Amino acid sequence: MREPQIKEKLKTAIELYKKTKDKRAGEVIEHLTKILSTSKARNSLLDYAKHVYPGYKDPAHIKLIAKNLEALEKNEINRLAVFMPPRHGKSMLCSEFFQHGI
Numbered sequence: 001m002r003e004p005q006i007k008e009k010l011k012t013a014i015e016l017y018k019k020t021k022d023k024r025a026g027e028v029i030e031h032l033t034k035i036l037s038t039s040k041a042r043n044s045l046l047d048y049a050k051h052v053y054p055g056y057k058d059p060a061h062i063k064l065i066a067k068n069l070e071a072l073e074k075n076e077i078n079r080l081a082v083f084m085p086p087r088h089g090k091s092m093l094c095s096e097f098f099q100h101g102i
Contacts, residue, residue: 006036045070049097062089069098 010032017025041051045066049056058066061084071077084090 003036003039006032006039010036045093045098049093052097053092057089062093065090065093069094073098 010029013025013028013032016022017029037047037051040047042048046056046058046063049066050058065082068077068080072080082090082094
């Protein structure tokens, strides 16, 4: 199922839940939300990081690193060196999420 189809089914399930408050519709909403999250995680490094590590923050410097890592993966750039002070998230993004996400 593609992302637009999932979103349409999710919208329908939410409308049904609002009308009926049916527990099964709520379960369908949860299931479709998980599918949508997984679908997004397959397409973006940051979405993957957020899927694997709920609450993962993505400030501007992390977005920039992720953008360049994705360019590296697509062979748009040949090399990438990341230099930042400790505790800024570079190791988690580059060494953990990037290696598992590709």
